[in-house]
Amino acid sequence: MLSAIMEDYLKAIYYLQEETDDRVRTSVLAEYMDVEQPSVTSMVKKLAERDLVHHEPYKGVELTDTGIPIALEIIRHHRLLERYLTDHLEYGWAEVHDEADRLEHHISNQFADRIAEQLGDPAVDPHGDPIPTAELDISAPKCGETLADHHVGDSVRIERVPDEDADLLRYLSDHGIHRGTEVEIVEVTSFGMVTLDPDGADEPVALPEKIARSISAQPLSENPS
Amino acid sequence: MLSAIMEDYLKAIYYLQEETDDRVRTSVLAEYMDVEQPSVTSMVKKLAERDLVHHEPYKGVELTDTGIPIALEIIRHHRLLERYLTDHLEYGWAEVHDEADRLEHHISNQFADRIAEQLGDPAVDPHGDPIPTAELDISAPKCGETLADHHVGDSVRIERVPDEDADLLRYLSDHGIHRGTEVEIVEVTSFGMVTLDPDGADEPVALPEKIARSISAQPLSENPS
DNA sequence: GAAAAGAATTAGACTGGGCTAAATTTATAA
DNA sequence: TTATAAATTTAGCCCAGTCTAATTCTTTTC
Ligand SMILES: [Mn+2]
Ligand SMILES: [Mn+2]
Ligand SMILES: [Mn+2]
Ligand SMILES: [Mn+2]
Numbered sequence: 001m002l003s004a005i006m007e008d009y010l011k012a013i014y015y016l017q018e019e020t021d022d023r024v025r026t027s028v029l030a031e032y033m034d035v036e037q038p039s040v041t042s043m044v045k046k047l048a049e050r051d052l053v054h055h056e057p058y059k060g061v062e063l064t065d066t067g068i069p070i071a072l073e074i075i076r077h078h079r080l081l082e083r084y085l086t087d088h089l090e091y092g093w094a095e096v097h098d099e100a101d102r103l104e105h106h107i108s109n110q111f112a113d114r115i116a117e118q119l120g121d122p123a124v125d126p127h128g129d130p131i132p133t134a135e136l137d138i139s140a141p142k143c144g145e146t147l148a149d150h151h152v153g154d155s156v157r158i159e160r161v162p163d164e165d166a167d168l169l170r171y172l173s174d175h176g177i178h179r180g181t182e183v184e185i186v187e188v189t190s191f192g193m194v195t196l197d198p199d200g201a202d203e204p205v206a207l208p209e210k211i212a213r214s215i216s217a218q219p220l221s222e223n224p225s
Numbered sequence: 226m227l228s229a230i231m232e233d234y235l236k237a238i239y240y241l242q243e244e245t246d247d248r249v250r251t252s253v254l255a256e257y258m259d260v261e262q263p264s265v266t267s268m269v270k271k272l273a274e275r276d277l278v279h280h281e282p283y284k285g286v287e288l289t290d291t292g293i294p295i296a297l298e299i300i301r302h303h304r305l306l307e308r309y310l311t312d313h314l315e316y317g318w319a320e321v322h323d324e325a326d327r328l329e330h331h332i333s334n335q336f337a338d339r340i341a342e343q344l345g346d347p348a349v350d351p352h353g354d355p356i357p358t359a360e361l362d363i364s365a366p367k368c369g370e371t372l373a374d375h376h377v378g379d380s381v382r383i384e385r386v387p388d389e390d391a392d393l394l395r396y397l398s399d400h401g402i403h404r405g406t407e408v409e410i411v412e413v414t415s416f417g418m419v420t421l422d423p424d425g426a427d428e429p430v431a432l433p434e435k436i437a438r439s440i441s442a443q444p445l446s447e448n449p450s
Numbered sequence: 451g452a453a454a455a456g457a458a459t460t461a462g463a464c465t466g467g468g469c470t471a472a473a474t475t476t477a478t479a480a
Numbered sequence: 481t482t483a484t485a486a487a488t489t490t491a492g493c494c495c496a497g498t499c500t501a502a503t504t505c506t507t508t509t510c
Contacts, residue, residue: 473490
């Protein structure tokens with residue numbers, strides 16, 4: 001059996017590998033896990049001993065074929081829990097992360113499967129990230145058009161937001177923006193500000209262009225909810 | 226903050242104190258926690274240092290006024306989770322214990338309160354044990370009449386079963402007996418066997434008198450579900 | 451193709467929770 | 481009342497996961 005900490009390392013390696021598509025460096029993992037580098041080295045050795053990662057000393061680490069499904073299992077738990085918290089327990093999408101990050105290690109697969117069933121086997125979590133199936137198949141994360149790729153007057157549906165920044169998530173939901181919300185782009189300034197009018201909201205919402213570029217959004221006709 | 230292990234010790238002390246109504250001996254706690262006695266001594270010292278228990282060396286341990294509410298919080302989590310698993314996720318009452326025993330340490334009070342709300346603030350868990358309120362008030366455990374206190378021909382409602390023995394729980398639910406089930410007592414032999422006819426079951430169920438004496442049951446008219 | 455800078459690892463220590471074996475205290479029984 | 485038995489605690493060890501300080505690779509840069 002693996003400790004919760006080990007599972008979090010595997011999940012972190014999975015995420016970082018997804019981003020950079022290369023071996024994950026000790027320093028990057030240390031930063032992500034919020035520990036010092038020697039802690040990472042020693043944990044990585046333990047994971048390597050169990051054949052969960054392949055460690056090339058001084059060169060970085062990557063998940064093995066044994067490690068990947070374990071990471072995916074945790075990610076499935078995490079995203080199903082997030083979805084359950086928003087859909088059944090009235091959590092906001094800014095509040096779900098911490099609760100899910102603890103519980104993901106302690107629920108059984110049976111528990112995960114049961115809530116998946118109750119939710120109707122959802123394909124994505126509240127932030128739009130794909131949920132692996134019970135067989136641990138995962139669809140590619142959405143990296144299509146973003147809010148910044150559209151033009152004034154366009155109406156788009158919010159597909160996916162980065163889930164790391166709770167302040168941003170809170171700001172968005174306070175202004176009526178969730179996954180699936182339809183928004184019209186009402187202004188794009190030369191100095192990098194994007195203004196949106198979310199469907200059903202009283203007021204428009206302004207976002208820095210950098211943020212807009214991190215939010216996936218599709219034209220209305222495609223990808224119905 | 227307390228570790229999950231510390232919380233389990235506090236819960237164990239609470240239970241054992243409830244049973245014996247006296248200081249809990251090291252040996253008893255060691256047996257219950259399934260560890261060796263020196264482990265208990267060292268843990269008890271840590272708990273005493275934090276003022277969660279009062280430890281009289283060589284004489285046993287008891288919860289302090291600081292320790293009691295913490296134990297009750299965990300017990301609330303545990304019993305709410307058990308109730309949630311049976312009522313919303315189709316678990317049987319024999320399967321809930323392990324899942325709840327892990328999760329109880331990792332759900333937030335917010336999570337507990339939300340599921341309590343969804344369940345309609347239930348008073349008891351699936352085994353009939355009382356659930357502390359959000360304010361940590363707990364009603365006295367049912368210790369009224371048992372199955373062995375009634376007579377052939379009586380019809381009673383199952384109120385509470387001991388939740389330690391998963392085999393017994395499985396046996397009972399396999400034979401159509403749950404909390405709230407109405408049963409008629411059809412036979413009581415001189416050699417200590419009690420036979421019941423559960424409402425809606427095909428066949429009667431036989432139990433040793435010793436077990437029957439551990440199951441609370443009220444005559445039908447009283448305590449409606 | 452060195453030398454300096456940067457990244458990673460090793461060394462050694464600490465904390466939490468467990469264990470075994472030995473010592474000590476309390477309870478029981480002669 | 482003293483001797484033995486039983487319960488408890490102490491002593492000293494281990495493992496997991498972290499840390500700081502020191503060392504060793506790698507990469508840059510001149
Ligand atoms: Mn986690
Ligand atoms: Mn998410
Ligand atoms: Mn527990
Ligand atoms: Mn119970």
